[in-house]
Amino acid sequence: xxxxxxxxxxxxxxxxxxxxxxxxxxxxxxxxxxxxxxxxxxxxxxxxxxxxxxxxxxxxxxxxxxxxxxxxxxxxxxxxxxxxxxxxxxxxxxxxxxxxxxxxxxxxxxxxxxxxxxxxxxxxxxxxxxxxxxxxxxxxxxxxxxxxxxxxxxxxxxxxxxxxxxxxxxxxxxxxxxxxxxxxxxxxxxxxxxxxxxxxxxxxxxxxxxxxxxxxxxxxxxxxxxxxxxxxxxxxxxxxxxxxxxxxxxxxxxxxxxxxxxxxxxxxxxxxxxxxxxxxxxxxxxxxxxxxxxxxxxxxxxxxxxxxxxxxxxxxxxxxxxxxxxxxxxxxxxxx
Numbered sequence: 001x002x003x004x005x006x007x008x009x010x011x012x013x014x015x016x017x018x019x020x021x022x023x024x025x026x027x028x029x030x031x032x033x034x035x036x037x038x039x040x041x042x043x044x045x046x047x048x049x050x051x052x053x054x055x056x057x058x059x060x061x062x063x064x065x066x067x068x069x070x071x072x073x074x075x076x077x078x079x080x081x082x083x084x085x086x087x088x089x090x091x092x093x094x095x096x097x098x099x100x101x102x103x104x105x106x107x108x109x110x111x112x113x114x115x116x117x118x119x120x121x122x123x124x125x126x127x128x129x130x131x132x133x134x135x136x137x138x139x140x141x142x143x144x145x146x147x148x149x150x151x152x153x154x155x156x157x158x159x160x161x162x163x164x165x166x167x168x169x170x171x172x173x174x175x176x177x178x179x180x181x182x183x184x185x186x187x188x189x190x191x192x193x194x195x196x197x198x199x200x201x202x203x204x205x206x207x208x209x210x211x212x213x214x215x216x217x218x219x220x221x222x223x224x225x226x227x228x229x230x231x232x233x234x235x236x237x238x239x240x241x242x243x244x245x246x247x248x249x250x251x252x253x254x255x256x257x258x259x260x261x262x263x264x265x266x267x268x269x270x271x272x273x274x275x276x277x278x279x280x281x282x283x284x285x286x287x288x289x290x291x292x293x294x295x296x297x298x299x300x301x302x303x304x305x306x307x308x309x310x311x312x313x314x315x316x317x318x319x320x321x322x323x324x325x326x327x328x329x330x331x332x333x334x335x336x
Contacts, residue, residue: 036253050236064224067115087118124324156295176255198227
């Protein structure tokens with residue numbers, strides 16, 4: 001068995017492991033609000049999220065194509081085992097960061113982690129010229145704009161809710177919205193699957209292209225199916241620490257708040273998936289909750305938690321890029 005084939009197999013396994021970890025790391029994004037309002041019991045919410053994530057992952061492939069060719073041209077990662085080592089180093093870096101932030105209950109971005117890691121490992125291998133500036137900037141713009149947009153939309157949606165339901169009985173309204181929230185949690189879980197699972201699909205497709213096992217950027221069905229299964233299984237485990245942070249430490253969420261936040265998150269993520277851009281579901285959903293909370297009662301938002309999350313979001317890209325570069329040099333020595 002050739003070294004290239006061994007590395008390709010390791011990349012596929014690593015990408016599925018990243019997808020699995022992404023599942024339980026980001027489960028909170030889709031279901032935290034429905035759990036915190038008791039619209040769904042935790043096990044029910046996680047099962048719903050797992051099923052809808054799986055279905056969502058099988059629906060689209062546009063984001064996977066963006067990941068596979070818009071950050072780095074896979075055909076530029078030639079020469080020995082360079083391409084395989086770059087991709088494997090990126091996966092190890094992103095997995096480490098995801099596990100670290102999950103352990104401490106910090107809702108960091110898996111998208112930032114994998115994109116920063118790919119860029120860092122590729123730069124370590126070939127220098128800055130290997131980065132496709134136009135595609136990379138486009139992805140960065142989506143990652144930066146999407147949470148700002150989510151905050152704004154969340155603020156507007158809840159402001160509309162306040163006007164429409166201002167004369168309704170609060171208790172009865174929240175009871176009704178608790179049932180609606182089951183549907184919006186399912187919608188948000190589905191949207192999560194349409195965007196997040198595609199990142200691992202893109203990684204595997206990049207490896208297959210770089211190593212000559214694939215000649216177009218079309219994602220093979222076996223890649224799509226295996227990533228969907230990995231995401232669904234990971235989601236079924238749940239990320240309780242992050243659920244606690246997103247569901248209760250940003251603001252006290254009631255069913256009407258939760259529906260507004262879920263609709264906001266799903267709309268922004270669907271929009272990004274439609275135009276083939278990867279976004280951070282963590283950033284989008286957390287920012288949507290912040291927007292809803294600000295519209296509800298500015299003082300009700302726990303801004304210290306939001307500040308801690310923001311710091312993590314900002315440092316994820318450079319830290320994972322640096323880590324991936326270090327891992328690349330270590331792996332390059334090992335596989336030389």
